Amino acid sequence: MLHMLPMMLRGALVTGEVTAGAIVVASVAASCAVAMRLSTLAALDWPARVYIELFRGTSALIQLFWAFYALPLVLPFRPSPIITAIVVLGLNGGAYGAEILRGALLSVPRGQHDAATALNFSATTKVFRVVLPQAWPLLLPPMANLFIDMLKNSALAGLVQVTDITFNAQILQESTLRNAEVYGLALVIYFIMALVLAGFMRLLERRMKFPVGARI
Amino acid sequence: MMWNWSFAWHILPTILHGMVITIEATILGMLLALVLGLFWAGLLLLPNRWIFWSTHGITEFIRDTPLLIQLFFCYYVLPEIGITIPALLTGITVLGINYSAYTAEVYRAGLQNIPRGQWDAAKALNFTTWQTFTRIILPQAIPPIVPAMGNNLIAMFKDTPLLSTITVMEMLDRAMIIGDKTFRYLEPLTMVGILFLIISLMASALIGFTQRKILVRR
Amino acid sequence: MNHKASIEFANIHKSYQRTVVLENLNLTVAPGEHVVIIGPSGSGKSTILRLLMTLEKPDSGEILIEGESVWHTTRDGRNVDASPAHIRRMRGKVGMVFQHFNLFPHLRVLQNITEAPIRVMGMPRSQAVRRATDLLDRVGLADKAEAWPAELSGGQKQRVAIARALALQPRIMLFDEITSALDPEIAGQVLQLVLDLAKQTEMTMLFVTHQMRFARQIADRVLFFDRGRIIENGTPEQVLDHPQQPRTREFLNNVFQAS
Ligand SMILES: Nc1ncnc2c1ncn2[C@@H]1O[C@H](COP(=O)(O)OP(=O)(O)OP(=O)(O)O)[C@@H](O)[C@H]1O
Ligand SMILES: [Mg+2]
Numbered sequence: 001m002l003h004m005l006p007m008m009l010r011g012a013l014v015t016g017e018v019t020a021g022a023i024v025v026a027s028v029a030a031s032c033a034v035a036m037r038l039s040t041l042a043a044l045d046w047p048a049r050v051y052i053e054l055f056r057g058t059s060a061l062i063q064l065f066w067a068f069y070a071l072p073l074v075l076p077f078r079p080s081p082i083i084t085a086i087v088v089l090g091l092n093g094g095a096y097g098a099e100i101l102r103g104a105l106l107s108v109p110r111g112q113h114d115a116a117t118a119l120n121f122s123a124t125t126k127v128f129r130v131v132l133p134q135a136w137p138l139l140l141p142p143m144a145n146l147f148i149d150m151l152k153n154s155a156l157a158g159l160v161q162v163t164d165i166t167f168n169a170q171i172l173q174e175s176t177l178r179n180a181e182v183y184g185l186a187l188v189i190y191f192i193m194a195l196v197l198a199g200f201m202r203l204l205e206r207r208m209k210f211p212v213g214a215r216i
Numbered sequence: 217m218m219w220n221w222s223f224a225w226h227i228l229p230t231i232l233h234g235m236v237i238t239i240e241a242t243i244l245g246m247l248l249a250l251v252l253g254l255f256w257a258g259l260l261l262l263p264n265r266w267i268f269w270s271t272h273g274i275t276e277f278i279r280d281t282p283l284l285i286q287l288f289f290c291y292y293v294l295p296e297i298g299i300t301i302p303a304l305l306t307g308i309t310v311l312g313i314n315y316s317a318y319t320a321e322v323y324r325a326g327l328q329n330i331p332r333g334q335w336d337a338a339k340a341l342n343f344t345t346w347q348t349f350t351r352i353i354l355p356q357a358i359p360p361i362v363p364a365m366g367n368n369l370i371a372m373f374k375d376t377p378l379l380s381t382i383t384v385m386e387m388l389d390r391a392m393i394i395g396d397k398t399f400r401y402l403e404p405l406t407m408v409g410i411l412f413l414i415i416s417l418m419a420s421a422l423i424g425f426t427q428r429k430i431l432v433r434r
Numbered sequence: 435m436n437h438k439a440s441i442e443f444a445n446i447h448k449s450y451q452r453t454v455v456l457e458n459l460n461l462t463v464a465p466g467e468h469v470v471i472i473g474p475s476g477s478g479k480s481t482i483l484r485l486l487m488t489l490e491k492p493d494s495g496e497i498l499i500e501g502e503s504v505w506h507t508t509r510d511g512r513n514v515d516a517s518p519a520h521i522r523r524m525r526g527k528v529g530m531v532f533q534h535f536n537l538f539p540h541l542r543v544l545q546n547i548t549e550a551p552i553r554v555m556g557m558p559r560s561q562a563v564r565r566a567t568d569l570l571d572r573v574g575l576a577d578k579a580e581a582w583p584a585e586l587s588g589g590q591k592q593r594v595a596i597a598r599a600l601a602l603q604p605r606i607m608l609f610d611e612i613t614s615a616l617d618p619e620i621a622g623q624v625l626q627l628v629l630d631l632a633k634q635t636e637m638t639m640l641f642v643t644h645q646m647r648f649a650r651q652i653a654d655r656v657l658f659f660d661r662g663r664i665i666e667n668g669t670p671e672q673v674l675d676h677p678q679q680p681r682t683r684e685f686l687n688n689v690f691q692a693s
Contacts, residue, residue: 057413057420059374062388066409069392069401115536118487119550119602120525129549133540148280155282159381166284179292187281187289194280 001181004172011168012189018085018154018164023147025090030097037102048098055095060153064088068160085157093150100142104135136208144201148194155190165189224403227394231407234387241308241386242373248312249372250365253319258349260324278317284378286310291382307379315372319365326361327353359430366423370416377408387411438501440465440606440638441486446495448481455481456662459495463638470641470649470670473659474685479642482659483608486640487530488521499527499606526554529604533611535591537583537598543570544579547598554602562601569597573627589620593627600631606638614644621645628652646689650674658682 029051036048055063067088072078079087108131116126158166169186173179259271278286287310294306330353338348380389391404441463448456455478463469471479484490485497488504497504504524507516516524538546547566551557557565570576573593583591592612599607609628613621625648632639632652643649649656649670656673658666658681666673666682677683 053417054413057416058409059377059412061377061380062405062409062412065388065392065401066405069395070405073402111532111534111536112538114484114487114489114530114532115538117489117525118528118530118532119598120522120554121550122522122554125553129553130538134538152280152282155284156378159284166282169285169288173288173292179296180289183285183289183292186285187277190281190285191277198280 001178001185004176004182004185007168007172008165008185008189011163011165012193014082014162015151015154015157015164015166015190015193018082018089018157018162019147019151021082021086022089022093022150022154025087026093026097026146026150029091029094030101033094033098034101034105037098038105051091052095052098055092056099060089060092061156061159063092064156064160081161082157085154085160085162089150089153089157092153093146096146096149097143100146101135101139104139104142105131107138108134137205140201140205140208144198144205147197147201151194151197152190219406220400220403223398223400224407227404228407230390230394231387231404231411234385234390234408235411237304237384238373238376238386241304241311241376241379241384242369244308245311245315245372245376246369248309249315249319249368252312252316254323256316256320257323257327260320261327275317275320278314283310283314283375284381286314287378287382303383304379307376307382307384311372311375311379314375315368318368318371322361322364322368323357325364326357329360330356362430363423363427366419366426370419370423373419374412374416438465439463439498440467440500441640442496442498442501443482443485444496444498446485446497447493448478448485448490449493454662456485456492459662459664461657461664463640465500465638466636468632468639468641468652468654469657470643470653470655471657471659472643472646472649472673472685472689473657473665477659478662479659480610483530483610483640483642486606487528487608488525499524526602527605528608529599529602529606530608530610531592531595531599531612533614535583535588535595535615537591537595539583541583542579543575543581543583543586543594546583546594547601550598551601565601566597569600570594573597587620588616589624592616592624596624596627596631604637606640609639609641609643611642611644644689646674646686658685660685 033048033051036044037052039045064085067084068081112130112134113126116130121130154164155166158164158168158170161167165186169182173182176182256271256275259267262268287307290306290310291303294301334352334356335348338352343352376386377388379386380392383389387408391401391408394404395401439462441461443459443461446456446459447454448459459482461482471482473479481490485492486499491505496506502524503516504521505516506513507520508514538549541549544563544566547569548559548562551562551565552559567576567579570579573596575590575593575597578586578590578594583594586594596612612628613624616624625645629648629652639652641649641652653670656666656668656670657664658673658677658679660681665679666677673682674686677686
């Protein structure tokens with residue numbers, strides 16, 4: 001089993017890249033979608049709604065296959081597999097992230113908005129100094145879950161030629177036929193990566209805590 | 217290469233046939249998840265730390281590893297240990313086990329919402345633990361968690377395309393076979409996507425409806 | 435006294451969806467005047483203050499602060515919607531204290547007070563801290579500068595909220611039932627603080643309150659308000675002791691019976 005390790009770890013690096021890239025794409029997509037959804041203009045609200053429903057309503061694997069097999073036929077160029085995977089998995093995560101972010105932002109009570117206005121805060125100060133800091137503690141736990149889901153979803157990239165853990169495991173399985181070892185090892189590596197990610201998120205959560213009273 | 221309607225029309229029956237298998241896998245997988253999840257939740261309630269931590273460890277491991285690798289693992293390893301079952305059955309089993317880790321959490325939250333007084337009252341009436349659990353606690357815990365279970369059902373439905381990777385001929389698998397044969401992926405993949413979208417949107421609406429119903433009743 | 439009114443409402447209409455809250459409201463407040471608004475729940479008292487604080491926009495009519503329209507400016511001789519910059523400038527003249535304090539839970543007490551001077555007025559941090567410390571001293575909470583809002587009692591929270599509003603040195607202060615979430619004894623202490631404050635400054639002040647004793651002590655003028663209209667308007671003696679309208683008498687009877 002030891003001789004499998006280097007190849008699996010090389011895969012783990014790619015898995016990490018895909019996940020990190022997808023998280024970045026998801027963060028941008030979710031922020032944009034929420035900004036559009038919270039605007040009062042229907043022309044902005046609707047496209048964001050369609051994006052969210054489209055990606056939440058279909059499955060990640062279908063989205064990935066569609067982008068990998070069908071989309072290049074209409075696109076003038078063919079993006080590399082890893083870029084395709086990062087963008088698709090990122091947009092998929094972003095659709096879920098948008099709902100999480102919106103819920104956290106809307107849960108900041110109206111009195112906080114009133115106080116910020118009464119103190120004559122600009123819109124940006126209000127968002128960054130009043131709303132977001134209070135939304136963070138609510139945002140982080142579901143965000144941690146989403147990131148772990150995205151790590152697990154990154155395994156799908158292995159099905160479209162991205163040389164991640166899954167892809168390398170399949171190659172090792174075909175060449176060695178030691179099925180239990182190969183896939184057992186893959187499961188353990190994913191598990192460890194998830195634990196590391198979860199631990200990191202919990203660290204972040206602890207740093208964000210402030211004492212919250214019933215009514216401030 | 218643009219959309220070809222007659223081709224789409226031509227392959228629709230094949231894809232719909234795959235949909236039957238998709239739905240079959242979802243329903244059977246969910247049934248397994250509902251039963252097994254309740255089993256985990258029950259174990260987590262037992263006043264034994266060893267049982268608690270091992271159950272917790274198992275469900276955590278299931279939740280933190282990709283369904284795809286779990287599928288591969290069972291698909292390749294089960295025959296090695298002498299269990300030869302159809303791929304569809306393997307897929308349903310893995311789906312069910314995977315989601316049991318999530319339904320267990322839902323059950324647990326539902327059970328935690330039942331006030332201690334209900335256990336005390338049942339004990340005062342001299343019910344056995346089993347009677348208390350099945351006759352007093354569960355009937356109160358189940359209705360509020362129906363929407364969450366519904367969300368799990370939809371999530372599982374959207375995970376069924378993964379079964380195509382272990383040769384189960386569900387919707388996505390058929391779409392890919394058509395694509396490989398004809399080199400036209402646009403129509404079959406888009407059609408599968410739209411079918412998924414329609415069904416999950418309808419299911420979401422249904423869950424929203426039951427949720428409002430439940431909220432009104434309380 | 436300044437010839438310009440501090441606050442002027444002219445033909446203000448305000449409704450939420452289907453409920454009409456204010457109908458053709460006219461109201462003038464002189465500079466430095468202390469006006470107490472009383473009236474039954476839901477009559478629109480808070481709405482008046484929220485309009486003045488620009489938390490709500492009137493459906494029609496003009497709100498003038500120191501003779502200047504809040505929501506409109508004239509350009510090429512025409513009345514047009516004011517720019518956000520203009521609205522923010524007008525908003526800067528007004529401060530407000532809320533019923534439920536609305537302190538920022540994620541900022542310590544001192545930061546709650548310094549945040550606006552630093553970010554809105556561009557005051558250097560050291561100066562903002564100095565001023566906040568003075569204000570905390572004035573409201574009797576010098577030792578709570580580093581506390582979190584959640585660690586304070588209701589009365590202490592409201593004192594911090596008052597200090598926070600004062601830090602921007604507004605010309606007009608609005609107090610919306612600032613003691614109705616507090617125990618009677620604590621409420622008395624907070625009201626005493628406001629009374630002292632009112633004596634020391636020349637700010638124009640508007641109060642919504644159910645505390646008749648406080649109203650008598652602080653008010654130059656009392657307005658009785660019902661269903662979006664001013665029913666009675668006069669000195670505390672006129673309105674509280676010799677009400678002219680049966681509706682006012684009924685309301686006052688209910689209030690005094692309750693207390
Ligand atoms: N955001 C809102 N949306 C809809 N209706 C509102 C809103 N705010 C206030 N109202 C309604 O407007 C009316 C006046 O409200 P307002 O808060 O001004 O009353 P109030 O005199 O301050 O009452 P209270 O003494 O209870 O605070 C009420 O009928 C209230 O239900
Ligand atoms: Mg009010």
